[in-house]
Amino acid sequence: MRRPIPLIGDQSQNRIAEVSNQRSINFEPTYNKPNAKTPMALYSAPGLKLDAIVGVGPCRSNGIKWGGSIYFVTGNSFVRREPSGVWTTIGEINTTGGWCVISKGRAYIAFVDGVDGWAYDGTTFAQIIDPDFPAGATHLSYLNGRWAANQGDSDRFYLSGTEDPYAWAPLDFATAEANPDNILAHIATNRDIYFLGKDTIQVYFDSGSLDFPLAPYQDVIEMGIDAKYSLAKGVQGLFFLASNEEGDRMVVKAMGFGITILSDDDLNWQINKLPVTNDAIGSLYRHKGQTWYQLTFPSADITYILNVDKGGWYQRKSANIGRFRVSGIGFLDGKVICGDYTSGRMYQLDYDSITEDGNTIERRRTAQVMQVDQRDMEHNELVVDIKTGVGNVAGSDPLMQIRYSDDGEHTWSSWLTASMGKLGEYNVRLKWSKLGTSPNRVYELLCNHQAEVHIYNAYLEARTLNS
Structure with a gap:
């Protein structure tokens, strides 16, 4: 079953990282009107x-x-x-x-x-x-x-x-x-x-x-x-x-x-x-x-x-x-x-x-902890809803990376990459499959390409394995 997950948010670093270590770096968290596509989005900082x-x-x-x-x-x-x-x-x-x-x-x-x-x-x-x-x-x-x-x-x-x-x-x-x-x-x-x-x-x-x-x-x-x-x-x-x-x-x-x-x-x-x-x-x-x-x-x-x-x-x-x-x-x-x-x-x-006077702006979002009663969850597919087709010149292919931690951010997986779409490729979907099993999962997104990056929502197809 695919469900929305709380990937979007502002800066919220608790003194105990395992509780909350949310970071929004070079993303402006913005609350939208009630009839918008999503109540909150992350927009590229200028x-x-x-x-x-x-x-x-x-x-x-x-x-x-x-x-x-x-x-x-x-x-x-x-x-x-x-x-x-x-x-x-x-x-x-x-x-x-x-x-x-x-x-x-x-x-x-x-x-x-x-x-x-x-x-x-x-x-x-x-x-x-x-x-x-x-x-x-x-x-x-x-x-x-x-x-x-x-x-x-x-x-x-x-x-x-x-x-x-x-x-x-x-x-x-x-x-x-x-x-x-x-x-x-x-x-x-x-x-x-x-x-x-x-x-x-x-x-x-x-x-x-x-x-x-x-x-x-x-x-x-x-x-x-x-x-x-x-x-x-x-x-x-x-x-x-x-x-x-x-x-x-x-x-x-x-x-x-x-x-x-x-x-x-x-x-x-x-x-x-x-x-x-x-x-x-x-x-x-x-x-x-x-x-x-x-x-x-x-x-x-x-x-x-x-x-x-x-x-x-x-x-x-x-x-x-x-x-x-x-x-x-x-x-x-x-x-x-x-x-x-x-x-x-x-x-x-x-x-x-999309740069700081020619220097690349690295944009990073560390999400909140995902867990359901400490039960193992099989993360089958993660889909991130963003603005696509944002290559800044014809032929460029900006990439979004994700990684995840299952132990309170003490260790991380390798970075996994997906295309955000070349210039004009507006139907690209960002998704990552077969992401393993965890009772406590934190996702982190990173884009260090010269591109406009707006994140609207995220969805996870997952299955609970034990009761």
């Missing part, structure tokens, strides 16, 4: 199309749109991409490494790199040299004409002069003192500024006071931020890698004073066992009608991506490394522009590209 080579890199910031163009920091350069595709170097800065946070106001766009501050008004680019500019600022926020900058390794933040990121006064400061933790990050959203510490978050609003306009709400959010550069904002709220007083780390969304945990227990386990997490970098972007939050752990060399709108995590991995090579991300005129973490290569995230 490729990378080279947009330009801008200096030597690496990309050191997310992209911020201002004045009709998008701005990044790459290497020691502050750069702009216009809608026409022309890239321009605005100016050079003093550092070549470390993450930068860019913020935009009415008349200026400005950024900090943890050492210096810089600003640009569309004509002049210059360093902020006011001696009262806070030392070691890691973040800039703009609210109602004033810029806020945190003083490094402290719970203090300062405000600039009105519409002037170059002017700072020694007494225009406040202390986020509801809890004795330093300000690690801050961001303006919905006419408030959130100041995030290790254990708590304080939210400030514009009180209109002439002496110092920002005042704190009485409530405090009992959750902090673990990785200061994981913070990203969108219309759905603020996204970041959080921490609590117990030291647990999880991915959350903050909206108002509410916190929603976005990572499930399995992903939390994977994150908390990483030796270093506080260097994680977050990016939020919208691509082809869906919103995505990307979280990269540079020290651990791993990237996770969340479908914010529909739920579901997957792992993104580039050739010959563990992580996704994209670092900063921005959006301009329907294009997702992103930068490389090692070079000056700037890309477009592109569903029509």
Whole structure:
């Protein structure tokens, strides 16, 4: 009897692999409408199309749109991409490494790199040299004409002069003192500024006071931020890698004073066992009608991506490394522009590209454990329903491989191969026969050919052998 099997799914690696060790690498798990062919499918994650080579890199910031163009920091350069595709170097800065946070106001766009501050008004680019500019600022926020900058390794933040990121006064400061933790990050959203510490978050609003306009709400959010550069904002709220007083780390969304945990227990386990997490970098972007939050752990060399709108995590991995090579991300005129973490290569995230700038994207899906009351099952034939006829040029024959494990992934079978169909061969069926007997079976699919890969469902013809 042929029956559907649970091959499709998102990232779900339990701390005990024999329970669940599901991995979706370079596959986007997508929940479909009720009348679709299948409730969930795995679609090819987008490729990378080279947009330009801008200096030597690496990309050191997310992209911020201002004045009709998008701005990044790459290497020691502050750069702009216009809608026409022309890239321009605005100016050079003093550092070549470390993450930068860019913020935009009415008349200026400005950024900090943890050492210096810089600003640009569309004509002049210059360093902020006011001696009262806070030392070691890691973040800039703009609210109602004033810029806020945190003083490094402290719970203090300062405000600039009105519409002037170059002017700072020694007494225009406040202390986020509801809890004795330093300000690690801050961001303006919905006419408030959130100041995030290790254990708590304080939210400030514009009180209109002439002496110092920002005042704190009485409530405090009992959750902090673990990785200061994981913070990203969108219309759905603020996204970041959080921490609590117990030291647990999880991915959350903050909206108002509410916190929603976005990572499930399995992903939390994977994150908390990483030796270093506080260097994680977050990016939020919208691509082809869906919103995505990307979280990269540079020290651990791993990237996770969340479908914010529909739920579901997957792992993104580039050739010959563990992580996704994209670092900063921005959006301009329907294009997702992103930068490389090692070079000056700037890309477009592109569903029509089946490679990462010419490099093959290896796509892998490890399914959940298949078992029926621990009874032996004879696996006679496995059929995988995918998009076929995906050869990228006439004559090419992309292949899908499967293997299986019957002992909790301690050992695996040899790889078995089937054709996904040459260009135009749409009636090809992927199937493998005589797959042996097992009471506990895990299947893994792999495609390392340059092809579009979409998996819709899987079916198994099997027979139970004992009671």
